[in-house]
Amino acid sequence: MRRTFIVAGRVVRQLLRNPRFLVLSVAAPLVIVYLLKIFFDTLPPTFDVARYAVPVAAFLVHFLAFLLCAIALVQERTAGTMERMFINGFRRTEIIAGYVLGFLGLATFQAVAGLTEAIWLFELDYDEETLATLFVVVWLLAIASVMLGIFISTFARHEGQVFPFVPLIILPSVFLSGLLVDVDELPTWADWLGHAFPLFWANNVIQDVIESGWTFEEVQGSLAILIGYSIVLLLLASLTLREVE
Amino acid sequence: MNAIEVSGLIKRYGRVEALGGADLSVGRGEVFGLVGPNGAGKTTLIKGLVGALRPSDGEARVMGLNPLKDRAELRQKIGYMPQGPALYEDLTARGNVGFFGAAHRTPDLRKKVDEVMNFTELSGRANDPVHTFSGGMKRRVSLACALVHRPEVIFLDEPTAAVDPQLRSRFWRTFRELAREGTTLFISTHLMDEAMLCDRIAILRKGRIIADDTPRAILEMGKTHLVVRRDGAEEEETIGGHPEDLAAALRPYGLQPGVTAIDVETDTLEAVVLSLIEKEEVA
Numbered sequence: 001m002r003r004t005f006i007v008a009g010r011v012v013r014q015l016l017r018n019p020r021f022l023v024l025s026v027a028a029p030l031v032i033v034y035l036l037k038i039f040f041d042t043l044p045p046t047f048d049v050a051r052y053a054v055p056v057a058a059f060l061v062h063f064l065a066f067l068l069c070a071i072a073l074v075q076e077r078t079a080g081t082m083e084r085m086f087i088n089g090f091r092r093t094e095i096i097a098g099y100v101l102g103f104l105g106l107a108t109f110q111a112v113a114g115l116t117e118a119i120w121l122f123e124l125d126y127d128e129e130t131l132a133t134l135f136v137v138v139w140l141l142a143i144a145s146v147m148l149g150i151f152i153s154t155f156a157r158h159e160g161q162v163f164p165f166v167p168l169i170i171l172p173s174v175f176l177s178g179l180l181v182d183v184d185e186l187p188t189w190a191d192w193l194g195h196a197f198p199l200f201w202a203n204n205v206i207q208d209v210i211e212s213g214w215t216f217e218e219v220q221g222s223l224a225i226l227i228g229y230s231i232v233l234l235l236l237a238s239l240t241l242r243e244v245e
Numbered sequence: 246m247n248a249i250e251v252s253g254l255i256k257r258y259g260r261v262e263a264l265g266g267a268d269l270s271v272g273r274g275e276v277f278g279l280v281g282p283n284g285a286g287k288t289t290l291i292k293g294l295v296g297a298l299r300p301s302d303g304e305a306r307v308m309g310l311n312p313l314k315d316r317a318e319l320r321q322k323i324g325y326m327p328q329g330p331a332l333y334e335d336l337t338a339r340g341n342v343g344f345f346g347a348a349h350r351t352p353d354l355r356k357k358v359d360e361v362m363n364f365t366e367l368s369g370r371a372n373d374p375v376h377t378f379s380g381g382m383k384r385r386v387s388l389a390c391a392l393v394h395r396p397e398v399i400f401l402d403e404p405t406a407a408v409d410p411q412l413r414s415r416f417w418r419t420f421r422e423l424a425r426e427g428t429t430l431f432i433s434t435h436l437m438d439e440a441m442l443c444d445r446i447a448i449l450r451k452g453r454i455i456a457d458d459t460p461r462a463i464l465e466m467g468k469t470h471l472v473v474r475r476d477g478a479e480e481e482e483t484i485g486g487h488p489e490d491l492a493a494a495l496r497p498y499g500l501q502p503g504v505t506a507i508d509v510e511t512d513t514l515e516a517v518v519l520s521l522i523e524k525e526e527v528a
Contacts, residue, residue: 002350003347003348006344006347006348010333010336010340010344013335013336013340014333014335014336017335017336017374079329079330079331079332079334080329080330081331081332081333083297083327083331084325084327084331084345085348086297087295087296087320087323088320088345088348088349089317089320089321089348089349090348244296244297244298244313245292245297245298245299
């Protein structure tokens with residue numbers, strides 16, 4: 001456990017010492033949400049902004065948390081520090097758990113910043129319970145994205161090999177997870193495929209809670225699946241992260 | 246018990262055989278050099294010994310431990326300096342050394358980090374980020390990371406490749422100091438002047454060890470080219486590389502007044518290694 005915190009501490013120190021990385025991971029989603037606001041302002045007043053604003057903010061957090069975590073881990077491999085960590089005695093589970101803890105702070109910050117900006121810019125009026133649930137779901141999605149990044153990084157030998165996974169995993173989730181259109185309107189196979197993406201479950205919760213009169217019982221299933229998604233990815237990552245060639 | 250024992254170690258990547266049955270042993274406190282051209286299998290062999298690679302066949306023991314089965318125990322006893330820097334560029338030199346030292350549960354870590362920073366002459370830049378360092382300084386940080394937990398065996402993969410002669414000499418002073426304290430050093434190199442500084446060397450070619458002896462003994466496997474100028478004429482002769490061969494070759498000349506010059510040209514270690522490799526290729 002001690003060594004898990006040592007890895008986490010090192011990950012956090014590295015993030016804090018890399019201003020470019022920090023700016024990209026925090027400022028970029030804020031700028032994109034602002035651009036979304038400008039775009040939505042051009043649409044007719046009947047357009048349902050609330051239906052899209054929070055899910056798009058959640059998607060941005062999902063995309064960046066996945067990409068940054070995957071690249072950071074692949075860089076460990078290309079720089080030789082991953083091999084050195086293993087040879088120095090760090091275990092697979094310690095490295096993965098350390099990364100999760102290290103990126104948890106960044107994911108939390110991204111979730112708070114992205115959500116706060118979306119709610120403020122789009123003048124969304126939600127009660128405290130709804131706001132807390134929205135934060136929890138975006139935060140859980142960010143954690144699942146970190147896990148997805150760790151898992152995918154095990155299949156990439158260099159940073160460039162992470163990018164093919166973006167059109168393979170991230171972009172389809174935009175169309176199949178209910179972000180743009182209701183999944184009921186999609187062909188059955190596409191609807192089912194959509195269930196494989198964490199964004200689907202996060203969007204399910206978001207769409208439920210932004211409607212008035214929602215209950216926790218309605219969303220607990222999707223929240224549980226989102227948590228389960230993270231656990232399964234964590235287990236898969238700890239199986240696929242190779243310690244020995 | 247030897248520090249390192251390798252017997253019939255084989256590593257295949259598909260149809261490519263990176264190690265073809267390597268055998269060697271290294272005594273405790275020895276400075277052992279693994280010499281060979283690029284692609285000979287030096288890094289593969291080192292990775293097999295530090296438990297970063299699963300051999301296809303054969304056996305390796307380091308301090309009596311199996312590098313894979315006993316890796317948790319072994320990793321407390323070994324240090325590893327890879328070919329590349331393998332450092333966190335955004336962290337300071339002290340941050341890097343402290344991080345890898347902490348992996349070993351090193352007692353008095355702060356004190357040991359200070360000591361190793363002094364030992365590798367990095368104290369003046371200890372709190373600077375590594376990305377501000379020259380290539381040579383990064384190598385020193387990398388060495389400090391390998392030494393911080395005071396390992397009994399250190400594996401150094403081409404530690405002085407691409408460093409200037411001054412730093413190379415400083416590195417070798419450090420290696421000799423460590424060996425005097427009883428540390429075993431396993432150094433891979435393709436630099437022959439560096440190989441001459443080892444207690445013993447093994448020559449690796451296409452994953453097989455083709456010679457294993459002291460640098461002096463390997464040198465004596467070479468040839469000596471002798472040119473004697475006598476009475477205005479030149480007589481040329483190629484003899485063995487052993488000093489006794491030279492004495493035997495010169496004996497017939499005695500101190501004849503007609504002998505006006507003797508030119509003795511012995512093979513360098515590089516020439517001997519190349520000729521051994523060529524012989525293997527012909528065979």
